[in-house]
Amino acid sequence: MKLLSKDHLPAYLRLMRVDRSVGTYLVAWPALWSLWLAADGIPPLTLLAVFLVGAFLMRSAGCVINDYADRNIDQHVERTKNRPLALNEINAGEALTLFALLCALAACLLLFTNTRTAALAVLAAVITTLYPFMKRHTHLPQLVLGMAFSCAVPMAFAAVNDNVPYVAWLLYTAVVLWVISYDTFYAMVDRDDDLKIGVKSTAILFGRHDRTLIALFQILFIASMIAVGLIAQRHIGYFVGLLAAGILFIYQQISTSHRSRDACFGAFLNNNYVGMVIFIGIASDYALFNPLTVTE
Secondary structure: OOOOOHHHHHHHHHHOOOOOOHHHHHHHHHHHHHHHHHOOOOOOHHHHHHHHHHHHHHHHHHHHHHHHHOOOOHHHOOOOOOOOOOOOOOOHHHHHHHHHHHHHHHHHHHHHOOHHHHHHHHHHHHHHHHHHHHOOOOOOHHHHHHHHHOOHHHHHHHHHHOOOOHHHHHHHHHHHHHHHHHHHHHHHHHHHHHHHHOOOOHHHHHHHHHHHHHHHHHHHHHHHHHHHHHHOOOOHHHHHHHHHHHHHHHHHHHHOOOOOHHHHHHHHHHHHHHHHHHHHHHHHHHHHHOOOOOOO
């Protein structure tokens, strides 16, 4: 593999989307929900740090391998034509080296967890690597992305308790539904360009029913999260967080009524607040009804 050059550091950081942090937040929120639920309150600080750093590293790695896979088509898409590989600021070998480095750093974090978590992390890495290539073969790359982003859920339960209960898989399913909904908004931004170059997505598959099906996935997500809360015996704070998320979903539907690119991208970004209000609901619920001492 080609060695990395310090002269290309700004390009590497852009390739990792360090300047666009919302993707890291969208990976981190489900991890935080899961850590709080798995630890029945406040998780160990060590695991909190592991999952937050891991969210940054694996999201960055996902961006790198995505741009590597799309290096010959990004220049034909309005939103991606100025990415480092599309502009030949760096080459494919450097991108692969950076991807390997980020994965290696993420693997080091597993030293602070257990064998079950490590095994799930390997599965997550495989799905993350496969995702960018799915858009050439299936109209459901958003499903694969959801499977990758949701891996933090069983990993968090495994890290805290060394087991993955039924409620964790229900939460995993909920997050997959959420990712499909918001990444379809994201795909709607590029739909016209994707149709020209032959890239597949749920936005293309859903066609004129895109917003209706997004709404369906959002409803199923909220329903699944309600079920998670009932199984976990949560209280009012948890469900208020879900209510706030539902209001944000309604806003997203209204704002994208004309399907403009800016509105669809704004709806995608708005999901950061969805993740945040749900976390606030979970954390406040435990603070009020299950106060615990922070552990190391």
